[in-house]
Amino acid sequence: MSKKLTKREEDYSKWYNELVVKADLAENSAVRGCMVIKPYGYAIWEKMQAEIDKMFKETGHQNAYFPLFVPKSLFEAEEKNAEGFAKECAVVTHYRLQNDPDNEGKLRVDPEAKLEEELVVRPTSEAIIWNTYKGWIQSYRDLPLLINQWANVVRWEMRTRLFLRTAEFLWQEGHTAHATKDEAVEEAKLMQKVYADFAENYMAMPVIKGVKSDSERFAGAEDTFTIEALMQDGKALQAGTSHFLGQNFAHAFDVKFTSKEGKQEYVWATSWGVSTRLIGGLIMTHSDDQGLVLPPKLAPIQVVIVPIYKGEEQLQKITEKVTEISSELKSKGISVKFDDRDTLRPGAKFAEYELKGVPVRVALGNRDLENGTLEIARRDTFEKQLVNQSDAVSVIEELLEEIQVNLFEKAKQFRDNNTTEVDSFEDFKTIIETNGGFVSAHWDGTDETENKIKELTKATIRCIPNNAKQENGKCILTGKPSSKRVIFAKAY
Amino acid sequence: MSKKLTKREEDYSKWYNELVVKADLAENSAVRGCMVIKPYGYAIWEKMQAEIDKMFKETGHQNAYFPLFVPKSLFEAEEKNAEGFAKECAVVTHYRLQNDPDNEGKLRVDPEAKLEEELVVRPTSEAIIWNTYKGWIQSYRDLPLLINQWANVVRWEMRTRLFLRTAEFLWQEGHTAHATKDEAVEEAKLMQKVYADFAENYMAMPVIKGVKSDSERFAGAEDTFTIEALMQDGKALQAGTSHFLGQNFAHAFDVKFTSKEGKQEYVWATSWGVSTRLIGGLIMTHSDDQGLVLPPKLAPIQVVIVPIYKGEEQLQKITEKVTEISSELKSKGISVKFDDRDTLRPGAKFAEYELKGVPVRVALGNRDLENGTLEIARRDTFEKQLVNQSDAVSVIEELLEEIQVNLFEKAKQFRDNNTTEVDSFEDFKTIIETNGGFVSAHWDGTDETENKIKELTKATIRCIPNNAKQENGKCILTGKPSSKRVIFAKAY
Numbered sequence: 001m002s003k004k005l006t007k008r009e010e011d012y013s014k015w016y017n018e019l020v021v022k023a024d025l026a027e028n029s030a031v032r033g034c035m036v037i038k039p040y041g042y043a044i045w046e047k048m049q050a051e052i053d054k055m056f057k058e059t060g061h062q063n064a065y066f067p068l069f070v071p072k073s074l075f076e077a078e079e080k081n082a083e084g085f086a087k088e089c090a091v092v093t094h095y096r097l098q099n100d101p102d103n104e105g106k107l108r109v110d111p112e113a114k115l116e117e118e119l120v121v122r123p124t125s126e127a128i129i130w131n132t133y134k135g136w137i138q139s140y141r142d143l144p145l146l147i148n149q150w151a152n153v154v155r156w157e158m159r160t161r162l163f164l165r166t167a168e169f170l171w172q173e174g175h176t177a178h179a180t181k182d183e184a185v186e187e188a189k190l191m192q193k194v195y196a197d198f199a200e201n202y203m204a205m206p207v208i209k210g211v212k213s214d215s216e217r218f219a220g221a222e223d224t225f226t227i228e229a230l231m232q233d234g235k236a237l238q239a240g241t242s243h244f245l246g247q248n249f250a251h252a253f254d255v256k257f258t259s260k261e262g263k264q265e266y267v268w269a270t271s272w273g274v275s276t277r278l279i280g281g282l283i284m285t286h287s288d289d290q291g292l293v294l295p296p297k298l299a300p301i302q303v304v305i306v307p308i309y310k311g312e313e314q315l316q317k318i319t320e321k322v323t324e325i326s327s328e329l330k331s332k333g334i335s336v337k338f339d340d341r342d343t344l345r346p347g348a349k350f351a352e353y354e355l356k357g358v359p360v361r362v363a364l365g366n367r368d369l370e371n372g373t374l375e376i377a378r379r380d381t382f383e384k385q386l387v388n389q390s391d392a393v394s395v396i397e398e399l400l401e402e403i404q405v406n407l408f409e410k411a412k413q414f415r416d417n418n419t420t421e422v423d424s425f426e427d428f429k430t431i432i433e434t435n436g437g438f439v440s441a442h443w444d445g446t447d448e449t450e451n452k453i454k455e456l457t458k459a460t461i462r463c464i465p466n467n468a469k470q471e472n473g474k475c476i477l478t479g480k481p482s483s484k485r486v487i488f489a490k491a492y
Numbered sequence: 493m494s495k496k497l498t499k500r501e502e503d504y505s506k507w508y509n510e511l512v513v514k515a516d517l518a519e520n521s522a523v524r525g526c527m528v529i530k531p532y533g534y535a536i537w538e539k540m541q542a543e544i545d546k547m548f549k550e551t552g553h554q555n556a557y558f559p560l561f562v563p564k565s566l567f568e569a570e571e572k573n574a575e576g577f578a579k580e581c582a583v584v585t586h587y588r589l590q591n592d593p594d595n596e597g598k599l600r601v602d603p604e605a606k607l608e609e610e611l612v613v614r615p616t617s618e619a620i621i622w623n624t625y626k627g628w629i630q631s632y633r634d635l636p637l638l639i640n641q642w643a644n645v646v647r648w649e650m651r652t653r654l655f656l657r658t659a660e661f662l663w664q665e666g667h668t669a670h671a672t673k674d675e676a677v678e679e680a681k682l683m684q685k686v687y688a689d690f691a692e693n694y695m696a697m698p699v700i701k702g703v704k705s706d707s708e709r710f711a712g713a714e715d716t717f718t719i720e721a722l723m724q725d726g727k728a729l730q731a732g733t734s735h736f737l738g739q740n741f742a743h744a745f746d747v748k749f750t751s752k753e754g755k756q757e758y759v760w761a762t763s764w765g766v767s768t769r770l771i772g773g774l775i776m777t778h779s780d781d782q783g784l785v786l787p788p789k790l791a792p793i794q795v796v797i798v799p800i801y802k803g804e805e806q807l808q809k810i811t812e813k814v815t816e817i818s819s820e821l822k823s824k825g826i827s828v829k830f831d832d833r834d835t836l837r838p839g840a841k842f843a844e845y846e847l848k849g850v851p852v853r854v855a856l857g858n859r860d861l862e863n864g865t866l867e868i869a870r871r872d873t874f875e876k877q878l879v880n881q882s883d884a885v886s887v888i889e890e891l892l893e894e895i896q897v898n899l900f901e902k903a904k905q906f907r908d909n910n911t912t913e914v915d916s917f918e919d920f921k922t923i924i925e926t927n928g929g930f931v932s933a934h935w936d937g938t939d940e941t942e943n944k945i946k947e948l949t950k951a952t953i954r955c956i957p958n959n960a961k962q963e964n965g966k967c968i969l970t971g972k973p974s975s976k977r978v979i980f981a982k983a984y
Contacts, residue, residue: 029624030566031559031611036624039554039639046555062531063538067523068613068644068660069582072589074522076599086589090561091601092613093585095648097564097578107568109583109610118601119523121560121584121613132521132528141835147531152560152644156587168560343633 007289012233019283020162023292023356033160033167040356043300044279051202052172055194061146061174066128069119074127078252081126084219088156090121121154126220126271129175130249137177137267139258145177163280164492171275177267179257184268188244191272192225195240204295204408205229205285206415207239208487210463215447222246228462230415231284234436236462236489239281242272285411292357293380295407296400301337303329303396304358306349308365315340318364328393354379359403360396380406425476432459438489442482444475453477459488499781504725511775512654515784515848525652525659532848535792536771543694544664547686553638553666558620561611566619570744573618576711580648582613613646618712618763621667622741629669629759631750637669655772656984663767669759671749676760680736683764684717687732696787696900697721697777698907699731700979702955707939714738720954722907723776726928728954728981731773734764777903784849785871787899788892793829795821795888796850798841800857807832810856820885846871851895852888872898917968924951930981934974936967945969951980
């Protein structure tokens, strides 16, 4: 495989696929639609997990673990949820293999080992969890129940893409139970805010917070709160969702509690999740034709130091200086890699770390030793500066912060430049077909209109923004009255 | 359910099951053999994971993630491994459900959605991983490959017990590839040492390091290095295993590399794992008739503070003092819970934290405020002391260290007291049938003898200890010559 990436403007989709593989993030596996997350990609996920998990715990949530399998009878209990996921379920029907009598050395499913009840590999865990909560909740004192699970889930998608849509993916799913409707709605909104904070402050990915229309809502939810980001190719990415589930699962699994007043009441629920899909969003928000660009807060390696040397003696002197600088960087919590491999030239190393999106690259050569300098290059702008060694640590520290801010600002500017208000269906179609991006337009609030627009343009309503202002307008398709604009886009 | 636990000497197995449920660690789920790990149990697992993961990274390993499913054709490629796991595999045969035409509102497996090739839910990941490594390894420069995965696996066990043996469990599985046999053997032994260090230094659970006999070896391994612990009921627990896999998987998946000398050679492999089973071992090593006893290093809550008060005013004053002390404790990295619930009396809280194994309990009442004192109780010995508030933090700090050491020493003493050298089969049977424990005896080295002893006594060879001394002896069953003693026990 060539080292060079396809350019984004040539073929964005090809660029993405190549980048994911060449930057050593992930690859397709022998299992249809399932990916292997390689160490470098997984290290990004670990950084994401650590931050998100901290945010969950700070908002009072605890982790737990529920079974991978959902018995069919539980799976089908909440009808809308079941209907939404039934078409993409991996189903376990047998629990044993045996030697194939017709095929020596091969195995076959043992027909005697058929399960009485089939098991669905969880596409999401509401059913198994609410069946469990039934035993945990008796009184208002047991509420709220604020639980999160880090897990793998499986949805048998027909068209898959690394990170963005895979049959198996890693995610977290929060499942909370509340005594009142208001409290559950507040929880769902709080987690939307947590997701938005994470996306913006760590991923440097600006998002619009909003609520989904009826037809885009999670199967089994009353309301789905979403964060929507805009990718470089003008398509939207749903980056995280938080659902107010009403009492649907409480009814389906008969989960009631005794209120302070001694009455039996059904419990109110939320669920919310983000997944390894976020890594796809991270890539498509910041990366360029040279490869991955990572915000410092999520970069597994924040600083790479490359020695420029001839012979062992020079390398040794450089190594001494580097050890000094990198131990100071490490003491400040900055992750540093010193790449002294003798099998690659410096230029090849530079290209490799550009491809892998390491935010700051330091080069230190023999002349630098004489002059007490080193060269610092930033990945986001490719700017280089010659710096005194004594200033290196403070310059790098500031630079990491600056890159984090710059990536967010750049992405926000892109998003704002590619958000268009339109007031006619002609303009709508033109924008969607040419520039793409977020299109802010009036809509009459009906499923029918939404579906018609989707049919005609492939654009869907990404969300009704939380901060949409009241404004009298007319639906771009039907001309019927509308009181606020919604955000349309083609989406991943 | 009664608050009181069954006593260990009455029924150890019942005591264990009750403890797991009452201490809120885990419970059985609606899925046969699969457990729900409750927040308190999961918090212990998180603490374990954090430490183990750090140890892996310090020894040069990186995390990655491989698919949940293994296509049958890959699964059967390494014959011994396949044979070892075939009888306990959950198998996915279909990828869709549909409405059941005969049963309104119900779903059934869609017969049209049968997979061309069945997918095995991973019981272990050698097959899928070595199929992937084939693409990653070309040259000696790609070696060693040192990778670990945190994941869920499924083994369709017929008799299951919470944590100890469940159909689905959480674990880590390391999978490494090496250029030479020696290096792979060293790696397998290194990981055995890492496991032993973790067991002894964090779990306070003494272990014997040794190697498995042929018949107890992992399916597909050349050698299985194990750590074996002794539970309070005299049964052994295999707590972690590290396998030298030879070139078996390299042959099965045709994984070769070009050596420095330019030759094509097969790669050498190891794999190694510990699982949520460790939590079962932790429980059965330290806990007592009052409930769980946790070593401080793995306790989610290390110190609980219970206020003894009448009325709001007293509580407020106590709270002020507690806030001061607990923020000092927290600044030292000690996890503290202040339990000011007004729905439970202090005595009930004491019982709850005894059940949950919190290492140190602090009580602070109105009289203590006047006297500048507080009461500190340790969970392991139930000893209490009255301490000046100004000394509280240093006393607690020391106490946590002392408890950690004491638990290990106590467990080690128990293990030593219950390890018996025997030289005749009569004595062997008597010990196994009465006291149990580890029995150190000579064995002639054959499968046949091992199986016969198992048949007659239910005891198995736990391991041939690494530090077994050379000693001429006679096999307890056959009288044939033997050069060292091995460890027998009944096992979980």
